[in-house]
Amino acid sequence: xxxxxxxxxxxxxxxVRKKSFIIMTxxxxxxxxxxxxxxxxxxxxxxxxxxxxxxxxxxxxxLFKNVIPNTKDAEFVYxxxxxxxxxxxTFEEAGYYGILxxxxxxxxxxxAIQLISKKQPSIGLLDHISGSxxxxxxxxxxxxxxxxxxxxxxxxxxxxxxxxxxxxxxSGQAKETSTGIAMVLAYLGGLLMYMLVFIFGSQVxxxxxxxxxxxxxxxxxxxxKPVQLMLGKIIGIALVGLTQFMIWVILTVGAVAFVKGTVxxxxxxxxxxxxxxxxxxxxxxxxxEAEETIEALSPEMAEFSKMFESALNQDWLLIIxxxxxxxxxxxxxxxxxxxxxxxxxDNETETQQFMLPVTIPIIxxxxxxxxxxxxxxxxxxxxxxxxxxxxxxxxMARIPFGVPAWQIILSMALMVITFLAFVWMAAKIYRTGILxxxxxxxxxxxxxxxxxxx
Amino acid sequence: MPLFEARNVTKQFGRFTALDNVSISVPEQSIFGxxxxxxxxxxxxxxxxxQITGPxxxxxxxxxxxxxxxxxxxxxxxxxxxxxxxxxxVGEQALxxxxxxxxxxxxxxxxxxxxxxxxxxxxxxxxxxEELSKGMQQKVQFITTILHEPKLLIFDEPxxxxxxxxxxxxxxxxxxxxERGATIIFSTHNMGSVEELxxxxxxxNKSKTILEGRVDEIRKQWGANEYDLTFKGDVTIKDNNLxxxxxxxxxxxxxxxxxxxxxxIMTNDILNHLMKVGEIVSFNPSLPSMNDIFIRxxxxxx
Numbered sequence: 122x123x124x125x126x127x128x129x130x131x132x133x134x135x136x137v138r139k140k141s142f143i144i145m146t147x148x149x150x151x152x153x154x155x156x157x158x159x160x161x162x163x164x165x166x167x168x169x170x171x172x173x174x175x176x177x178x179x180x181x182x183x184l185f186k187n188v189i190p191n192t193k194d195a196e197f198v199y200x201x202x203x204x205x206x207x208x209x210x211t212f213e214e215a216g217y218y219g220i221l222x223x224x225x226x227x228x229x230x231x232x233a234i235q236l237i238s239k240k241q242p243s244i245g246l247l248d249h250i251s252g253s254x255x256x257x258x259x260x261x262x263x264x265x266x267x268x269x270x271x272x273x274x275x276x277x278x279x280x281x282x283x284x285x286x287x288x289x290x291x292s293g294q295a296k297e298t299s300t301g302i303a304m305v306l307a308y309l310g311g312l313l314m315y316m317l318v319f320i321f322g323s324q325v326x327x328x329x330x331x332x333x334x335x336x337x338x339x340x341x342x343x344x345x346k347p348v349q350l351m352l353g354k355i356i357g358i359a360l361v362g363l364t365q366f367m368i369w370v371i372l373t374v375g376a377v378a379f380v381k382g383t384v385x386x387x388x389x390x391x392x393x394x395x396x397x398x399x400x401x402x403x404x405x406x407x408x409x410e411a412e413e414t415i416e417a418l419s420p421e422m423a424e425f426s427k428m429f430e431s432a433l434n435q436d437w438l439l440i441i442x443x444x445x446x447x448x449x450x451x452x453x454x455x456x457x458x459x460x461x462x463x464x465x466x467d468n469e470t471e472t473q474q475f476m477l478p479v480t481i482p483i484i485x486x487x488x489x490x491x492x493x494x495x496x497x498x499x500x501x502x503x504x505x506x507x508x509x510x511x512x513x514x515x516x517m518a519r520i521p522f523g524v525p526a527w528q529i530i531l532s533m534a535l536m537v538i539t540f541l542a543f544v545w546m547a548a549k550i551y552r553t554g555i556l557x558x559x560x561x562x563x564x565x566x567x568x569x570x571x572x573x574x575x
Numbered sequence: 576m577p578l579f580e581a582r583n584v585t586k587q588f589g590r591f592t593a594l595d596n597v598s599i600s601v602p603e604q605s606i607f608g609x610x611x612x613x614x615x616x617x618x619x620x621x622x623x624x625x626q627i628t629g630p631x632x633x634x635x636x637x638x639x640x641x642x643x644x645x646x647x648x649x650x651x652x653x654x655x656x657x658x659x660x661x662x663x664x665v666g667e668q669a670l671x672x673x674x675x676x677x678x679x680x681x682x683x684x685x686x687x688x689x690x691x692x693x694x695x696x697x698x699x700x701x702x703x704x705e706e707l708s709k710g711m712q713q714k715v716q717f718i719t720t721i722l723h724e725p726k727l728l729i730f731d732e733p734x735x736x737x738x739x740x741x742x743x744x745x746x747x748x749x750x751x752x753x754e755r756g757a758t759i760i761f762s763t764h765n766m767g768s769v770e771e772l773x774x775x776x777x778x779x780n781k782s783k784t785i786l787e788g789r790v791d792e793i794r795k796q797w798g799a800n801e802y803d804l805t806f807k808g809d810v811t812i813k814d815n816n817l818x819x820x821x822x823x824x825x826x827x828x829x830x831x832x833x834x835x836x837x838x839x840i841m842t843n844d845i846l847n848h849l850m851k852v853g854e855i856v857s858f859n860p861s862l863p864s865m866n867d868i869f870i871r872x873x874x875x876x877x
Contacts, residue, residue, distance in 0.1 A: 127674045135663060336658035340719070343625040343652040344675040346644075556627065558656070569589055 124345045125353045132328070132357025137364065146365050150372040173218035173246070175236075176200050176208060182225045184261065189221075189253040195246060197221070205237075213239060221250065228258055303521040304494045310444065310517035311490030315483060317448055318513065321362045322455040326472065328354050329463030329555070338555045347552040352544075355456045359449060366448070370441070436520075443520055446533060451513030454540040455479065457547035464554030465562040465570075486514035497522035507532050509539035546571060576639055578603040578758040579624070579727055584633030586619055593619040594630070595782040601727075601758055601775070606749070608773035608790070609762040610865075612873055616782040617762050618655065621729055624760070625652050637727065648677045651725035655732045655762070657716050659704045665715055666700040672719040683722065690718040694744070709736045717745060721752060728752065729760045734768060746772065766865035770794075776865075778872060786872050790865065797868045800838070801861040802845075806830040810853035817845055833861060 136142055173195045179185055189197045198217075200208075205222050212220050219238030227233040234254065236242060263271060329351075332338040341350055462475040489511060493502040497519050506515040506524070512532045516524070553570040554562070579601040586594040594616045601607040611617050622628045624635065626647060635642040637649070659668055666687070673683035691697045694714045699707060707715070713736045721728065730749070734742045749772065753759055761773060769776060770790065778786035786793065801821070810830045814820055817840055822833040830853070836845060849855055863871075 124675055124677075127671070131671055135660075331660075334658075335661060336654070336656040337660055339627070339654040339656060340652065340658075340672065340716075341675065342627050343650070343654070344647055344672070347627075556622070 125349045125356075128341075128345065128350060128353025129357040129360070132354050133360050136324075136358065136361045142361070142365070146368050147372075150369050150376065154373070154376050172196070174198060174216055175219050175221055176203075176212060176215075176217045177221045177223070178203055178205050178208065179223045180205070180225055184225070184228075185223055185254065185257060188257040189250060192249060195249070209237060212237075218242075223254075227254070228261065303497075306440070306521035307490065307494045307497070307518040310440065310520065311487060311493070311514045314444070314447060314451065314514045314517045315487045315490075317362055317366070318451050318455050319483060321358050321452060322459045324358050324361075325355055325456040326459035326463040327469065328358070329460050329551070330466065330469055330472075333464065333466075333555050334468060342555070347555060348548045351457070351460050351548055351551050355453060355460060358456070359452055362448065362452065363445070366445075440520055443529070444517060447513035447517060447536070450533075450536045450540045454509065454536075454543045455483070457540075457544040461547035461550040461554065461567075464551040465557075465567060467558065471561070482510035483514070486511035490514050490518035493518040493522075503528070507535065509536045512536055576603075577601055577636075578638060579760070580636040581620070581624070582634045582636070584620065584623060584630045584635070586616075586623060586628070586630050592782050594623070594779075596633075597779060597782070597784050598633075599777045599784070599787070601760060603758050604753060604756055605774040606753055606759045606761050606772050608769045608776035609760055609779070610764075610766075610769065610776055610869060611779035615779045617779055618731070620779070621652070621654075621731060621760070621762060624727075624729060625650060648723060649726045651676075651720045651723065651728045653716060653720040653728075653730045653733055655735075657713075659712055659716060661703070661705040663704060664700075665696075665702055665704055665707065668704060669715060669719050669722070673722050676723040678723050686722050686724075687718070690722065694718065694748075710738060710741050713737060714741070714745075717748070721748075721757075725757065727758050727760070729762075731762045732764070733761070734763070734765065766869055769865045778869065780873050780876055785876055786868075793868065794862050794865070797871075798860065798862045800836045801863065802834055802836065803857070803859045803861040804830075804832045804834065804849065805856040806832070806853040807856055808853060812849075812852050815848070817848055829856070 175195060175197050177185070177189065177197050177199045179199075183201070186199050191197055195218075205220060208215070208217075208220055218240075219236055219242065222235045222237060224230075224233035234251075236247070236250065260271075260275070263275075268274065332341070332350075338350070345353075458479055462472055462479070465475065466472050486505065489501055489505040492499065493506075493515060496502065502515060502519060505511040506519050507528065509532075513536070516529070516532050520529075550567055550570045554567075577600040579599075581597065581599045584594050584597045585592070597616070597620060599607070599609070599620075609617050609620065619628070623630050624642075626642065626644060637646050663671075669687050669691075670680065670683055673687065674680065678686070688697075691700060694717070696711060696714055699711060699715075704712060704715070717733070720730075728749075733745060733749070737745060746768070749759060749761075761769075763769060773790050775789055776787065776793065777784055788796075802818075806829070808828055808830070809825050810832075812820055812823060812830075812832055812834075816837065818834040818836040820832060821835055822831075824831045834845075846855075846858065849858070
């Protein structure tokens with residue numbers, strides 16, 4: 122068997138077999154999914170399950186009789202000729218959740234309304250009440266102007282704006298997108314790239330230091346060339362990273378299918394939201410049944426399911442391809458630098474002086490990637506997505522927003538050239554470094570090693 | 576024809592010269608001692624033989640042919656700074672090194688079983704290296720060095736870390752390997768083991784060869800005109816035209832003296848003189864230890 126392959130095999134198998142690898146591989150996507158899904162689930166379950174009956178008492182007028190519509194979990198009972206103070210002590214026994222007391226001055230004094238209850242009412246409930254009342258008060262005020270056919274006018278002016286973002290690719294194919302989802306993807310892509318390059322890059326470094334300090338390296342380089350050992354290690358760990366990534370993709374796809382198939386179906390969301398963007402919502406052209414459902418849904422939920430739809434509209438093939446490409450090249454670039462650093466030091470604490478210049482472009486990349494989410498077209502984002510040291514992270518953040526093909530090609534071409542150059546230089550330093558003990562290495566020293574002959 | 580030969584090897588690191596025109600010639604099926612103080616350039620030479628680094632100039636021959644990258648398969652190297660992967664299991668690790676030396680898995684397994692049995696470490700096969708004592712680890716390492724049955728073996732300080740019992744086991748294995756046809760380059764500071772094991776030596780100091788040849792001849796050569804004397808009681812002995820005193824020790828009722836005689840002096844003349852000094856207990860031509868020779872040669876050069 123080819124010796125580099127023997128080394129790759131060892132690096133791969135010893136790592137994949139580790140408990141920490143197995144745990145991370147399975148746990149990470151679950152944690153990620155939990156992080157995304159949990160708020161939604163909480164949002165859904167946050168609505169009080171208990172049905173609430175609320176007594177509505179008006180003081181001296183009947184302006185707001187039956188103005189507040191009932192909802193799925195609240196019924197508004199309009200009580201006439203009841204004194205608030207009489208009911209205050211007994212409303213619970215009478216089966217009411219609370220009393221909504223509307224004073225007649227409400228048209229002029231906005232805070233002349235009280236909701237009396239034993240428990241803190243939810244924001245949703247308050248929104249519902251104040252929304253209904255506001256609408257009614259507005260209507261009353263308009264009525265005072267004696268406009269003819271007011272109802273008709275009101276109906277015709279009711280509007281609901283919903284901006285749809287549609288991305289058109291070069292072939293003219295249009296896709297509905299969501300800026301929100303692009304931001305999330307940009308952030309995830311950039312962050313994941315940052316983490317993977319860092320985690321696996323420093324694994325390479327630790328591996329090299331381990332071999333150097335345990336003095337295994339001298340035995341190995343008497344059998345194989347140092348370059349073979351270095352590349353074997355880098356490739357082996359890259360395969361570990363890709364294995365992990367692939368498992369994550371599969372688990373995520375599975376989780377997404379699950380969410381789409383069960384959770385959203387159950388709440389009947391998907392069908393409604395699919396129609397929603399096409400129509401301007403108005404009470405007239407929505408079937409009564411659907412109207413009820415929509416009423417029951419918080420606007421956040423609708424937004425979520427819409428984002429979910431447009432997430433599926435992203436160019437996943439490009440994203441995954443770009444991710445793998447930038448992972449491999451970016452990782453090779455940084456891992457070889459990490460390997461060179463590992464070879465130059467005697468223990469991990471000594472790495473710090475060399476780590477800083479390596480960390481700076483990575484962290485800069487991440488920072489620019491975060492900025493990219495706000496403004497994907499900025500010239501800083503553009504240059505950082507072209508320059509090889511930052512491009513893996515920044516380009517990943519830009520791709521969900523759409524990047525012209527020539528930019529991707531240029532960025533990738535530069536990346537390939539740079540990573541080859543870095544591997545070549547790192548190999549030269551590595552070859553000398555792994556056999557040098559005891560001396561504290563300086564940058565000047567590294568420069569000298571670059572020029573040594575084999 | 577020597578099995579291994581290095582001709583005029585020079586190696587520089589920047590401005591520092593690690594090896595300056597060094598040549599060695601290792602006869603087949605012999606044990607060759609590569610000696611020298613710390614920092615003399617031994618490790619560099621060994622690394623060059625192992626093709627870990629290349630020389631700036633000079634030539635290397637194995638079996639009369641130029642050393643080639645494929646020759647790593649017929650060379651076994653036990654470095655002074657040795658180590659194993661701590662978290663890896665002993666057996667897996669031994670297999671890994673064997674595969675790196677080009678052995679097939681099956682063949683490696685067969686040989687590993689034999690050697691693990693022979694050195695009595697079979698029980699440790701499934702253990703992690705970090706659970707092993709240092710001596711145990713050394714045994715594993717020794718096995719991985721010789722497993723591919725190399726023609727040329729290079730041992731750098733092979734006895735460090737072994738207790739006397741195990742050191743003896745390893746010593747016998749080394750002698751056994753030579754008997755079976757291996758040629759061994761042996762680097763050490765332990766001059767006792769040089770006298771015991773080595774057929775030839777080469778002493779490197781400050782990147783140059785300063786002494787080389789057969790061990791017995793070197794000792795004879797350095798011991799020429801030198802005698803060890805023992806007297807009863809304390810004696811006074813001074814340099815004269817017959818000899819010079821190299822060393823003089825008074826113990827309880829006993830004096831040990833080493834003298835170097837002037838050229839062309841008859842032993843009887845010296846004895847005649849010495850009889851007047853005191854009562855002679857013994858009179859022997861001295862064979863200096865390699866230790867003495869080492870110190871004297873290196874000192875004289877410094």
